[in-house]
Amino acid sequence: MAKTPPLDARTLAWARGEFSRYYARAAVPAPERLDRREIALFPFAEANLMRRHTAARSVEELRRYLAAEIPRHVYYSSAYYRHPEAASMAAKEWFGADLIFDLDADHLRGAETLDYPGQLSLVKSRLIDLVDDFLVRDFGVSPRSTSFVFSGGRGYHVHVRDERFARLTSPERRELVDYILGTNIDPKRAVERASADVRSGRTVAVADEAEAAPLGRRGRGASTLRLAPPDAPGWRGRTTRALLALLARWEAEGAPKAASELIGWGADARKARRWAKFLVEEKRSERIRTTLALDVFGQESPEEFLELVVRRAAIEVQGETDAPVTTDIHRLIRLPGSLHGGTGFQVVPLSREAIDGFDPFASALLPDEGRRTTVELLADVRYPFPDGGLVGRVGETVKLATPRALFLVLRGEAALRP
Amino acid sequence: MAVRGPAPPLSGGELYAEYPFLPGAEALVAGEGLSVRALLEGAAYERARVIGRARVLAAQDDPRASSTVQELASAGPDERYLSFLFARLVLSAAPAAGGLRRWAVAEAKRAHARLEHAPSDELEEVARRLGFVFAASPKLVRVDLTDYVRLASPIREAEFRLASQDLSGGGVFVPAPRAARLLQEAVRRELAVPVPLTAELLAAVRVRESELLADVARRVPAAFERGRARPTTMDRGRFPPCLRRMQRTLERGENLSHAGRFCLASFLHRAGADFETIVDAFRGAPDFDESITRYQVDHIRSRDEGRGYEPPECDTLRSHGLCARDGDPEGPEPKDRERDPLCYEPFLKHPLQYYRLKGGVSRDGKEGDRPGPPAPKGRGGPGAPSR
Numbered sequence: 108m109a110k111t112p113p114l115d116a117r118t119l120a121w122a123r124g125e126f127s128r129y130y131a132r133a134a135v136p137a138p139e140r141l142d143r144r145e146i147a148l149f150p151f152a153e154a155n156l157m158r159r160h161t162a163a164r165s166v167e168e169l170r171r172y173l174a175a176e177i178p179r180h181v182y183y184s185s186a187y188y189r190h191p192e193a194a195s196m197a198a199k200e201w202f203g204a205d206l207i208f209d210l211d212a213d214h215l216r217g218a219e220t221l222d223y224p225g226q227l228s229l230v231k232s233r234l235i236d237l238v239d240d241f242l243v244r245d246f247g248v249s250p251r252s253t254s255f256v257f258s259g260g261r262g263y264h265v266h267v268r269d270e271r272f273a274r275l276t277s278p279e280r281r282e283l284v285d286y287i288l289g290t291n292i293d294p295k296r297a298v299e300r301a302s303a304d305v306r307s308g309r310t311v312a313v314a315d316e317a318e319a320a321p322l323g324r325r326g327r328g329a330s331t332l333r334l335a336p337p338d339a340p341g342w343r344g345r346t347t348r349a350l351l352a353l354l355a356r357w358e359a360e361g362a363p364k365a366a367s368e369l370i371g372w373g374a375d376a377r378k379a380r381r382w383a384k385f386l387v388e389e390k391r392s393e394r395i396r397t398t399l400a401l402d403v404f405g406q407e408s409p410e411e412f413l414e415l416v417v418r419r420a421a422i423e424v425q426g427e428t429d430a431p432v433t434t435d436i437h438r439l440i441r442l443p444g445s446l447h448g449g450t451g452f453q454v455v456p457l458s459r460e461a462i463d464g465f466d467p468f469a470s471a472l473l474p475d476e477g478r479r480t481t482v483e484l485l486a487d488v489r490y491p492f493p494d495g496g497l498v499g500r501v502g503e504t505v506k507l508a509t510p511r512a513l514f515l516v517l518r519g520e521a522a523l524r525p
Numbered sequence: 526m527a528v529r530g531p532a533p534p535l536s537g538g539e540l541y542a543e544y545p546f547l548p549g550a551e552a553l554v555a556g557e558g559l560s561v562r563a564l565l566e567g568a569a570y571e572r573a574r575v576i577g578r579a580r581v582l583a584a585q586d587d588p589r590a591s592s593t594v595q596e597l598a599s600a601g602p603d604e605r606y607l608s609f610l611f612a613r614l615v616l617s618a619a620p621a622a623g624g625l626r627r628w629a630v631a632e633a634k635r636a637h638a639r640l641e642h643a644p645s646d647e648l649e650e651v652a653r654r655l656g657f658v659f660a661a662s663p664k665l666v667r668v669d670l671t672d673y674v675r676l677a678s679p680i681r682e683a684e685f686r687l688a689s690q691d692l693s694g695g696g697v698f699v700p701a702p703r704a705a706r707l708l709q710e711a712v713r714r715e716l717a718v719p720v721p722l723t724a725e726l727l728a729a730v731r732v733r734e735s736e737l738l739a740d741v742a743r744r745v746p747a748a749f750e751r752g753r754a755r756p757t758t759m760d761r762g763r764f765p766p767c768l769r770r771m772q773r774t775l776e777r778g779e780n781l782s783h784a785g786r787f788c789l790a791s792f793l794h795r796a797g798a799d800f801e802t803i804v805d806a807f808r809g810a811p812d813f814d815e816s817i818t819r820y821q822v823d824h825i826r827s828r829d830e831g832r833g834y835e836p837p838e839c840d841t842l843r844s845h846g847l848c849a850r851d852g853d854p855e856g857p858e859p860k861d862r863e864r865d866p867l868c869y870e871p872f873l874k875h876p877l878q879y880y881r882l883k884g885g886v887s888r889d890g891k892e893g894d895r896p897g898p899p900a901p902k903g904r905g906g907p908g909a910p911s912r
C-alpha cells in the first residue's frame with residue numbers, strides 16, 4: 108500500500124486541485140472487462156479511508172467517476188466478478204482473476220541500499236527477467252496477453268490476461284509463485300553425472316534422475332559431475348545460466364569482488380575466499396564455462412556453492428513473500444492511466460519494447476504547462492529529471508515547475524510556502 | 526499435441542473396463558438398452574450389483590486400494606463396467622459425501638495400478654478423455670502447465686512441486702510414472718463429484734440399497750467420533766475463520782492441503798485439544814488412515830517437550846490460500862460467509878492470537894491477550910492494494 112506522508116488540509120486541497128486538472132481531461136483507458144471489476148479509491152483526505160465496492164459499466168462512466176471524485180489513489184480488482192459492486196466477497200461472485208505480478212523496490216532484496224532511481228532500475232531489470240525468462244520462456248505466456256505498467260511509485264506491474272490462468276485457485280497459483288521465487292529449488296537437479304563413453308570417447312550424460320548418485324560422492328570409474336546444458340528446461344537450465352553469467356562477471360571483476368559477494372550471500376568467509384581463488388584467480392572458472400564440467404571442485408562437493416548461486420537466479424524478495432507475485436485472487440491493483448498519490452507520477456501502461464528505454468523522470472510526470480510553485484525543501488533532494496535534474500538542499504526555498512513541486516510535496520520532501 | 530503413437534494395446538472394450546470412468550465407456554453396453562432402473566433392479570444385473578457392492582465396501586475399509594477386490598479379478602469387461610456404474614450410482618445417492626469421496630480415492634488408486642505400467646500413449650489417451658492435455662514422447666510426457674498445477678497442487682510429495690519440474694514453453698515434462706500419478710488425481714477429482722440423480726431415482730436407490738448405504742455410513746470414519754464427547758477446554762466458536770473452514774473441508778470429506786493439515790493439527794493442540802480429538806478431526810479426510818494420522822499427530826504435538834509445533838502465522842496461511850478472512854462463500858452460517866473484522870485488524874498476525882482475543886485459552890497459558898494497538902485507519906481491505 109502507498110506510504111503517504113500526512114499532509115495538512117491546505118496542501119491536500121492544493122494537490123487535489125492539481126489532480127483535478129488531470130482527471131478533468133485525462134483519457135484514462137478502461138481495463139479489459141471493466142464492467143466485471145471492482146473499483147476502489149482513496150480520496151484526498153486526512154483520514155485515509157478507502158472507498159470500495161464501486162463498479163463502472165463503461166469507460167465514460169469510469170472517467171466521469173474519477174473526474175468527480177478526484178482520488179488520491181485508484182485501484183481496480185484483478186478479479187472478475189458477477190457483481191463487482193456488491194459489498195461482500197461472497198455476494199460479488201468471483202469467476203476469475205488475471206495473473207498479477209507487482210515488482211516493487213520495497214519487496215526486492217538488494218533495493219534497500221539504493222537511491223530512488225537506482226531502485227527503479229533494479230526493479231526494471233528484475234521485471235525483464237521475470238517476463239522474458241519466467242513468463243515467456245517457461246510459462247509459455249504469449250507476449251500479446253501480457254501488459255506492463257509503471258506503477259507510479261517504485262515499481263512495475265505485469266498483468267497476464269490468459270484464459271488458461273484466469274480460473275486458477277489460490278493453491279494452484281501458489282505453485283506458480285513458488286516456481287518464480289525459487290522456493291525449495293534443489294540445485295542438485297542442475298547437476299548431471301557424465302561418464303566417458305568407452306567406445307566413442309565422448310562424455311554422455313546420465314540423464315535419468317534415478318541413476319544420478321547424490322552429489323559429493325564421486326561415482327565409480329570415469330564419471331564426472333557437470334552442469335545441465337544452459338537450455339535445459341526449468342530450473343536446471345536456469346541454474347546453469349545463472350552460474351555462467353556470474354562466472355563471466357567475476358572474471359571481469361576479480362577474485363576479491365567474488366569473495367566479498369559470496370560472503371554477502373552468507374558463505375563462510377574461508378570457503379568464499381578459497382572458491383574465489385581457484386575459480387577466478389586461478390581461472391578455473393573458464394573450464395566450467397567452456398565444458399560445464401564441475402571437476403574443478405576436486406573432492407569437494409559443489410553443492411554448497413551452487414546453493415548460494417542458484418538463489419540469485421530467482422526473483423528474490425523479502426518480507427511478505429506474496430507481495431510481488433500474488434496468490435491473492437481478490438487483489439486490487441493500481442489503475443493504469445491514473446495518478447499515483449504519493450508521487451504525482453502517471454501510472455503508465457507500457458509495451459514490452461518500451462520498457463527498456465522507459466524513464467519515469469522523463470515521461471511519467473504531468474506535462475509542464477508553464478505554471479510554477481514555490482516550495483521549501485524538507486530534505487536534500489537529487490532526482491534525474493531532464494534538463495539538469497532536480498537538486499537541492501534541505502531548508503532551501505525553490506521555485507519549481509508545478510508537477511515537480513507536486514512530486515516533492517507528495518513524497519514529503521518539500522512543503523508549500525505559507 | 527505430439528504426433529499420436531501407435532494405437533493403445535488395449536482394445537476399446539478393454540480400455541473401458543480398465544478405466545470405466547472415461548466418457549464413452551457406455552459403448553461397452555451399447556446394445557443392451559441399459560437403463561439406470563434396470564441396473565438397480567433387473568435380474569440380469571444381479572452379478573454386476575454384487576461386484577459393485579464389493580467395490581463400494583472395499584473402498585470404505587481400504588481407500589488406498591492396497592488389496593484387490595476378488596470379485597473384480599474374475600469378472601468380464603462389461604461386468605466390471607456395470608459394477609462400477611452401480612457403485613457410483615449408489616454412492617451418489619448416499620446422504621453424506623464421505624463414502625463417495627473414499628471410493629473415488631480407491632478407484633483412482635486402482636486405475637493408477639494400471640496407469641503406472643501403461644505405455645505413454647495410453648496415458649495420453651486417458652488424459653485426453655478426462656479433459657487434460659498430455660502429449661507423449663518417447664521418454665517424457667508433456668503436461669500442459671495449467672493442467673499440471675491443477676493436478677499437482679493437491680499432491681503432497683515434494684517431487685511434484687512445480688519448482689522441481691522441467692518446465693518450458695508452457696509445458697511440464699515429466700517421466701511416465703509421474704504422469705500416471707497426476708492422472709490418478711484427475712480420476713479422483715472426476716469421481717468425487719456425485720452424478721446428478723432425479724429425486725425419484727434418488728429415493729429408489731436409497732430404498733433398494735438401504736442396507737449397503739447403512740453399512741457405508743458405519744464404515745466411513747466420522748469427522749467427530751459419535752457419542753464420545755470429550756471434556757475439553759477448547760471452544761470451536763472462538764476459532765478464526767481459516768481454522769473453521771479447514772474443519773468444514775474435512776467434515777465434508779474433502780481434501781485439505783498438507784499445509785492445512787499441519788496448521789489444523791498444530792492449532793488444535795495449542796488450543797488444548799487432546800490427542801484423540803485431534804486425530805478425530807482428520808477422520809473425514811478422503812484418504813484417512815488411522816495409523817498414519819496417529820503417527821503424524823503425535824509427531825506434531827510432541828515437539829518442544831509437548832508444546833507442539835508452532836502453527837503458521839497469518840501471512841503464511843495467506844500465501845497458502847488458507848486464510849478465510851474474506852468469508853467463505855460456502856460457509857453454512859452468515860458469519861462464515863462475511864469478512865471477519867478482527868482478522869482485518871493490522872495487529873492480527875496469528876490465528877492463535879485470534880483465538881485468545883476471542884477469549885480462548887491456549888496451551889502456552891496466554892489468555893485473552895489485550896487487543897493490540899488501536900488499528901491505524903485506512904487499511905485497505907481484502908487484497909492489499911499494490912503500490
Ligand code: SF4
Binds near residue numbers: 767768873874879
Ligand atoms: S487473518 Fe489470520 S486468523 Fe484470520 S482467517 Fe486469515 S489466517 Fe486465519
